[in-house]
Amino acid sequence: MSKTSSPRPPDPAHPRRALNDLIIQVFRLNGDLLAAGDVLVGDLGLTSARWQVLGAIALSPVPLPVAHVARNMGLTRQAVQRVADDMRTEGLVRYEPNPHHRRAMLVVMTERGEDAYRRASERQEHWADGLVSGLPPDAIEAAGTLLRTLQTRLAEAETGAPAEPTLEGAQP
Numbered sequence: 001m002s003k004t005s006s007p008r009p010p011d012p013a014h015p016r017r018a019l020n021d022l023i024i025q026v027f028r029l030n031g032d033l034l035a036a037g038d039v040l041v042g043d044l045g046l047t048s049a050r051w052q053v054l055g056a057i058a059l060s061p062v063p064l065p066v067a068h069v070a071r072n073m074g075l076t077r078q079a080v081q082r083v084a085d086d087m088r089t090e091g092l093v094r095y096e097p098n099p100h101h102r103r104a105m106l107v108v109m110t111e112r113g114e115d116a117y118r119r120a121s122e123r124q125e126h127w128a129d130g131l132v133s134g135l136p137p138d139a140i141e142a143a144g145t146l147l148r149t150l151q152t153r154l155a156e157a158e159t160g161a162p163a164e165p166t167l168e169g170a171q172p
Contacts, residue, residue: 019150034048034049035048036127037051040120044116044120046092049079049083051120053069053073053083053084053093054087054116054117054120056072057069057093057108057109058117063096063106063108064107065098065104065105065106066080066107067080067104069107074151091110091112092109092112092113093108093109093110093113094108095108096108
C-alpha cells in the first residue's frame, strides 16, 4: 500500500521572499556593474556616474537640462548636477542657454565628451558580448521586462499616478 501525499498549499509569502531575494541581488549587481564600469572606462577620464550622464545626454534626441537628465536616469538633480559640473570642468560637457528656461541650462557634450562616450560604448559592446556568452536571449529579455515592470509599479505606488517612461539603454 502506497501513501499518497496531498499537494502542499501555496505559500502566500513565497512571492514576497522571492522579490526580497531579487532586490538584494539587484543591489549587489548594481555595485558590481558600477565597479566594472569604473575599471572599463577609468583611463578615458570617466567613472560609471559620468558615463551614465553622458549616455543620457547621447540618447536624448534634444539637449536637456540637468533636472531632466536626472529624471530620465532615476537619480537626484543634485547628484547629476555635481557630475555635470565636474565634467564641465574637465571639458567633457558644456552648458548652453535653454530657450525654455532662463536658469536651467542645457547640458551638451563637447567633442572630447563625444569621443570619450564613443570609446566607452565600443568597449562596453565587447565587454557585454563576453558577459552574455552562452546565456539565452529570451531569459535576458524576460529579466529586463520584469525589472521594468517593477520599476513602473514602484513609480506608480510612489506617485499614485501612472509612471513616466524612463530613458532605456543608458550606459552602463
